[in-house]
Amino acid sequence: MSTSRPARPAPLAALALTLVATLGACGDLHAPDSRTGAAPSASGASSPSAPGASPYVEPGAGDGAPHYDENNAYRREGDMAPAHEKDARREADRIRPVLKRLWEEREWDPATVRDALLRLGYEEERVTKGGKRLGGTLTVTGMLARWKDDGYVTPEGTRVALRVHDDACVSAFVQKSNFEVRTNGPYPETGCFEPPYGH
Secondary structure (H helix, E strand, O other), X not given: OOOOOOOOOHHHHHHHHHHHHHHHHHHOEOOOEOOOOEOOOEOOOXXXXXXXXXXXXXXXXXXXXXXXXXXXXXHOOXXXXXXXXXXXHHHHHHHHHHHHHHHHOOOOOHHHHHHHHHOOOOOEOEEOOOOOEEEOOEEXXXXXXEEEOOEEEOOOOEEEEEXXXXXEEEEEEEOOOOEEEEEEOOEOOOEOOOOOOOO
16 A cells, blocks of 8 residues: 555645736836825826827827728719819819809809809800719709708708819809809719718
8 A cells, every 4th residue: 555645736736826926017006206295106006087098099180080081982083184163163163153143142052053164155064863974064053961950951042063083173162141153073972072071
């Protein structure tokens, strides 16, 4: 009969506890700072009142938010060929005095604006329900509804879009407070009209 006893697990357990304590020493306490009298704190701990800046800032991002460009791609107008941009500026120069006159006369409803621009020789753009263009270049609509106080309101005024080329547009608006005419490339989802925010 053997009198030997099996090895005791105690030395192994003690070794394991020592190892855990050593590895966990990263958060050990330090003596108070004698200059400030501050209480001990765990080393490497950061102040909860001073959050750090985002580790990722997308280059060219308007507000520095991650994925800014991706989230706002629908608001980025396409590039215009230089010759087409010149054509668009020429058409903007034809439209600007008409909208200025209408604004001064306080006439900014869509029907009046449409009639005045059709007299310049433009044809209204026709599009199928599927979005296929059938002809014409001019689109005249009312202003977009906006949130105000407790609901949406549609301000008086008119938005104008003129497709000069597939890659070149004139967009404009006329309303009580002001009017604007500018050239731009088309937007991915809304053509010549600048899309609203909150996509």
